[in-house]
Amino acid sequence: MGTDLWGTTAIVGVGETDYVRGSDRHVCDLILDAAMDAITDAGLKPADINGIIPPPGYMSTEEIAAHLGVPDVAYHVSVLMGGASPTASLQTAAMAIAGGLADNVLVCMGWNGYSALRPKPDARPTKRVMNLGPMGETVRNHYAPYGLMSAAQHYSLYLRRYVETFGIPEDAAAAVAIACRNHAQLNSKALMRGAPLSRADYDAAPFIAEPLRKFDCCVETDCATAVVVTSLERARDLVHPAVVYLGGAEGHPEPADEIANRANLLELGIHRAAPRAFARAGVSPHDIDVLEIYDCFTYVVLLQLEALGYAEPGGAPAFVANGNIELGGRFPLNTHGGLLSQGHCWGLNHVVEATRQLRGTADAQVTDAELALVTGYGDLGDGSVAILGRDR
């Protein structure tokens, strides 16, 4: 099966809404707009879609199919890994296609990540919420009673350990935050376009949950994104150059449902996913041209870079220094601005950006980009990796 799976499917359509705070659109409209955009971008019609991977919450496959006019859903599945879900969904989409269960699979994500917590006074209420999945029970029972409600607080439990174990300087976190913000200045849809970030701004910002300062945290956003995956064979007949799904993987820490009792607090899901993904794609970390790394928090980016093999444990600060991750550097990172500065669409916006980079149509285009790597991170440390490449 392995040889029939990896490298035999491709992303052929991408769609995204604007990334805003305080959208006037209902969350369902955001999701459906992005989905229709992705289908249209692929040169397909809703009737061509017969596989759907819906967002973790908000809308069901059944609703999405009915509203888009998808008449015959042959396969669907929900992937519940928080922010690791969209990137992990690519492997599931590829399996369904390679296994003959579906032909064209729609993967979509969208939410009212800003407005759900801060509705406008005249906003019509919605009962639609994200599916917290396995994270909900642990947070409700074990973390929230101790005043740890937000992801920044939960992750700070192990990020403190990371910073103290290796002496990780704020310089490294600031380099990630500023690179993402610089790239957002070039992205037509980035929430933080027009709002550059200086090192002085970074340093002056208050702590949210140590070591995380304000600009170490991603931006809550109302937005939606979608991609369409199909077989490489069909992809070659469609409008855009095929972006091949060369390999991917997911991984979970042990235990995955809580942080405190892991033998190594710093071993995340991606530490297990990364070697699997590189082996499946048949490439090595230094073959990659563009990095789209799940950046809910800057220090989580540093840990992922180490897990991927770009640095030894504790070595990420040297990797992100000296412009290495800026556009024009050796490993441009989050060329759309990332969750930190484009907007938070659970990392499916990273997949959209990687696809555009490999088509050669990104706003902040990396010259001759042939291979892109995307990561997802979610819940209490689940991880996913996707390696995408230009066709031939």
Add this chain to the structure above:
Amino acid sequence: MRTYVPTPEWIVLDWHHACIAAELLCIQRCTGCGRWRHPPRRFCPACQSDQATFEPVTGSGSVLSFAVSHRSLDPGWQAHAPYATLLVELDEGPRLLAATTTPPGEIRIGQRLAVRTEALSENFVLVWADPASHDEPTSMAPRARGNPHD
């Protein structure tokens, strides 16, 4: 404003009830192999036995890591920001979160701790931990301090 107090269910509720009954921190222990484990689990990950009891622990441990929150969505905690939440490694091995009365700046990874519990309801105990005093035995003193978050 009251700090959020959940009503747990299933084996998590059993754990809270055991701590409340003993007026001490109890931790689940495998009847089959004696291994301590937390949070409560149905099967022992080492020997797969589903036989386990909740037994009192010494209440001694150390700081493995800690969160320092400068903001909280919970108004009860927000009033005390910045506040620390400790990730405690008990001497018996299991780890759990604990609230602390110690200011964040006085907490260090590796610091020795004494742990105690405070029942916030009939179904929920909050675990507290503060640096172990060299002048006193590290025995637990239930209800020795009021909850500063009331």
